[in-house]
Amino acid sequence: MENRDHSVGARVGMWLFLLSEILLFGGLFLLYSVYRAKHPGDFHAASMELSRFDGTLNTAILLTSSLTAVAAVFSLQELNKPKRTIFFLGATIAFGLAFLVVKAFEWTAKFEHGLYPNAAVLMKRPPGEILYFGLYFTMTGLHALHVIIGMTVLSVILSFVVRGKATQERSAALENAGLYWHLVDVIWIFLFPLFYLIS
Amino acid sequence: MASHAEAAHHAEGPWYLDNGKRPGIRGFITSTNHKRIGILYLVAVLSFFTVAVILGVLMRIQMLSPDSKFLSGQLYNSMFTLHGIIMVFLVVIPGIPTIFGNFFLPILIGGEDMAFPRLNLFSWYLYMTGAAVVLGSILFAKGAVDTGWTFYVPYSLHTTVDVPLAVFGVFLLGMSSILTGLNIVTTTHMLRAPGMTFFRMPLSVWGLYSTAWVQVLATPVIGITMVLILLERVFGIGVFDPSKGGDPLLYQHLFWIYSHPAVYIMILPAMGIISDLFPVFSRKNIFGYKTIAFSSLAIASVGSLVWGHHMYVSGQSDTASIVFSLLTFLVAIPSAIKVFNWVATMYKGSVKVDPPFLYALGFIALFSIGGLTGLVLGALSTDVHTHDTYFVVGHFHYIIFGGMGFGLFAALHYWFPKMFGKTYNYKTATVAFIVLFVGFNLFYMTLLILGWAGMPRRYYSYLPQFTDLQVIATVGSWIMVAGLGVMFGNLLYALFRGKKAEADPWGGSTLEWQIPSPPHAENFEKVPVITHGPYVFPRKADTEKAGKKE
Numbered sequence: 001m002e003n004r005d006h007s008v009g010a011r012v013g014m015w016l017f018l019l020s021e022i023l024l025f026g027g028l029f030l031l032y033s034v035y036r037a038k039h040p041g042d043f044h045a046a047s048m049e050l051s052r053f054d055g056t057l058n059t060a061i062l063l064t065s066s067l068t069a070v071a072a073v074f075s076l077q078e079l080n081k082p083k084r085t086i087f088f089l090g091a092t093i094a095f096g097l098a099f100l101v102v103k104a105f106e107w108t109a110k111f112e113h114g115l116y117p118n119a120a121v122l123m124k125r126p127p128g129e130i131l132y133f134g135l136y137f138t139m140t141g142l143h144a145l146h147v148i149i150g151m152t153v154l155s156v157i158l159s160f161v162v163r164g165k166a167t168q169e170r171s172a173a174l175e176n177a178g179l180y181w182h183l184v185d186v187i188w189i190f191l192f193p194l195f196y197l198i199s
Numbered sequence: 200m201a202s203h204a205e206a207a208h209h210a211e212g213p214w215y216l217d218n219g220k221r222p223g224i225r226g227f228i229t230s231t232n233h234k235r236i237g238i239l240y241l242v243a244v245l246s247f248f249t250v251a252v253i254l255g256v257l258m259r260i261q262m263l264s265p266d267s268k269f270l271s272g273q274l275y276n277s278m279f280t281l282h283g284i285i286m287v288f289l290v291v292i293p294g295i296p297t298i299f300g301n302f303f304l305p306i307l308i309g310g311e312d313m314a315f316p317r318l319n320l321f322s323w324y325l326y327m328t329g330a331a332v333v334l335g336s337i338l339f340a341k342g343a344v345d346t347g348w349t350f351y352v353p354y355s356l357h358t359t360v361d362v363p364l365a366v367f368g369v370f371l372l373g374m375s376s377i378l379t380g381l382n383i384v385t386t387t388h389m390l391r392a393p394g395m396t397f398f399r400m401p402l403s404v405w406g407l408y409s410t411a412w413v414q415v416l417a418t419p420v421i422g423i424t425m426v427l428i429l430l431e432r433v434f435g436i437g438v439f440d441p442s443k444g445g446d447p448l449l450y451q452h453l454f455w456i457y458s459h460p461a462v463y464i465m466i467l468p469a470m471g472i473i474s475d476l477f478p479v480f481s482r483k484n485i486f487g488y489k490t491i492a493f494s495s496l497a498i499a500s501v502g503s504l505v506w507g508h509h510m511y512v513s514g515q516s517d518t519a520s521i522v523f524s525l526l527t528f529l530v531a532i533p534s535a536i537k538v539f540n541w542v543a544t545m546y547k548g549s550v551k552v553d554p555p556f557l558y559a560l561g562f563i564a565l566f567s568i569g570g571l572t573g574l575v576l577g578a579l580s581t582d583v584h585t586h587d588t589y590f591v592v593g594h595f596h597y598i599i600f601g602g603m604g605f606g607l608f609a610a611l612h613y614w615f616p617k618m619f620g621k622t623y624n625y626k627t628a629t630v631a632f633i634v635l636f637v638g639f640n641l642f643y644m645t646l647l648i649l650g651w652a653g654m655p656r657r658y659y660s661y662l663p664q665f666t667d668l669q670v671i672a673t674v675g676s677w678i679m680v681a682g683l684g685v686m687f688g689n690l691l692y693a694l695f696r697g698k699k700a701e702a703d704p705w706g707g708s709t710l711e712w713q714i715p716s717p718p719h720a721e722n723f724e725k726v727p728v729i730t731h732g733p734y735v736f737p738r739k740a741d742t743e744k745a746g747k748k749e
Binding site for chain 2 (some may be wrong): 008010011012013016017019021023024025026027028029031034035039117118123126127128130131134135137138142150
């Protein structure tokens with residue numbers, strides 16, 4: 001009943017926020033399912049254009065970054081070793097950066113092939129492929145934006161740990177940042193097969 | 200959490216004198232105290248309301264004659280769009296949860312503040328930024344947004360006005376709404392006073408709580424839909440563009456997946472407050488507490504599955520239409536349960552018709568008309584006839600203005616003495632209500648008749664045979680606005696010149712009436728311990744008083 005423990009409240013708030021994030025992407029997944037059901041062949045053909053190697057690499061990077069994020073939280077909450085937390089947080093941010101670099105290469109390659117919204121090359125393709133790339137850029141773009149936000153949040157938490165503002169007793173913010181990062185990871189786990197592995 | 204040391208200096212005085220760190224207006228716009236944030240919203244929402252009412256009156260003046268040249272067609276399009284956007288996104292959706300939710304939720308559950316005070320202030324800034332962006336979109340491109348508040352594609356993709364800025368503003372407003380909902384859910388779960396079980400919460404809290412869930416779960420969908428319009432306009436991603444294979448119907452689905460539940464975001468908090476008023480002014484316990492509480496949850500959940508009834512004539516599958524129609528009829532059940540329970544509460548009660556209760560009674564009358572006309576629109580065959588006519592406009596205003604609006608006015612009159620510690624003139628308030636109520640019905644009932652006769656909405660001109668009814672509607676709108684003017688004038692006068700209010704002017708039994716008017720910054724001197732439900736009538740004090748008289 002009465003529970004004025006702020007860390008529990010913060011966690012409840014965070015889960016609600018994550019729920020709203022899932023529904024934000026939910027709208028896009030809804031569009032994806034409708035259009036894929038309508039144009040299965042075009043989606044298959046368009047998916048062939050993506051680099052499965054880059055996608056797999058990025059999946060590995062992001063999964064590892066989730067591991068380091070957990071390690072960062074665990075190091076502070078259970079082991080009370082702030083230095084280790086700082087190291088793992090730094091590693092998570094670095095993995096996030098690596099993910100964005102790979103993504104940037106991927107996107108650049110698509111641009112060079114003229115596979116971007118409104119490009120003359122793409123407009124000559126069948127509607128299903130136009131929609132596929134429209135959704136591809138929207139969904140991976142929105143996801144990349146979340147990666148950037150996540151890295152920013154983790155950097156702020158990192159500075160908290162360095163300055164001693166986040167400690168074993170006051171670790172709610174760190175834990176919430178970790179949760180957010182996992183959400184970013186989970187969304188990618190869905191994006192990866194839906195875009196890269198359907199051909 | 201509000202800092203105890205900071206408030207300790209002023210803990211005795213009314214909340215608005217507790218300046219915290221900064222004095223004056225700066226103290227207001229930087230304070231994280233839930234009551235101050237409630238007042239920030241009150242000022243903002245009522246200001247936007249005034250603007251949108253003026254737009255509405257201008258549109259009615261245009262409709263005085265079939266060949267009126269008062270507004271151009273383009274200007275009329277922009278006016279109903281802005282009227283809709285401002286009313287829906289800036290007034291009605293945030294309305295009760297942000298003003299009265301912020302001010303009273305913590306008090307009603309015996310808490311000190313919301314769960315996330317800083318987030319709360321942040322969401323006010325998001326709201327104001329969103330409002331500025333939406334209204335700022337008028338200044339750019341060629342004129343104000345003219346798409347209707349629904350931003351339907353494909354027109355919104357091609358019109359030359361600044362749609363991207365407007366939809367971005369709506370996105371920001373949506374974020375603000377999500378954060379408010381998140382705050383309310385967390386506060387309700389975490390910060391109840393000892394002994395305040397869920398079934399001892401006032402029904403207004405149930406209303407806010409159910410609404411907050413819809414805010415958290417449905418709003419992200421409009422968020423992403425607005426982002427998609429933005430991307431479509433800027434990059435041409437194609438998902439809603441038929442020339443690229445996109446399906447405009449999917450836009451309508453996504454839009455209404457949020458915007459229908461949004462109607463319940465509008466009405467549920469008002470229903471909650473009305474449920475608080477009936478026991479107080481009938482001096483009797485609420486009839487069917489649990490059914491009212493659960494019917495809020497039922498409306499919130501079933502109401503999230505009825506969006507397709509906006510699209511009967513869009514060409515969606517007949518099977519879908521039948522299912523949506525059935526679900527729509529189902530929502531009428533929990534709504535009717537509430538109405539019957541309110542009326543049953545008055546039965547054998549000792550009814551005292553003070554101004555807040557007048558608005559509550561007005562709510563029942565208008566909401567019932569709105570609800571029953573809703574069934575006409577929810578039925579497949581009659582909807583074909585009335586779709587996109589004034590009938591829809593009339594129905595919607597009966598539900599939203601007659602429901603949410605009158606609920607808001609009821610709350611304002613009920614809690615005004617508590618919020619500001621001042622009493623307004625009851626007689627003037629009663630006169631204002633009567634004028635408002637008469638004008639309202641003259642106006643919107645005429646719209647229902649016009650719609651039934653075939654007058655389509657959103658036209659700046661009409662066939663000559665509608666002239667008489669159009670004139671009656673416009674005169675009705677003037678009477679209604681006069682009523683609004685008297686009502687707000689009365690409250691404003693009371694704010695500056697009103698007599699001091701008692702702590703408990705209505706004889707209420709919920710927690711807010713057990714603390715001084717206006718409340719202190721920290722609400723309660725010590726954490727209250729709750730031992731019974733919210734409505735205890737007749738109260739001990741009342742029976743003792745009655746005993747003395749005899």
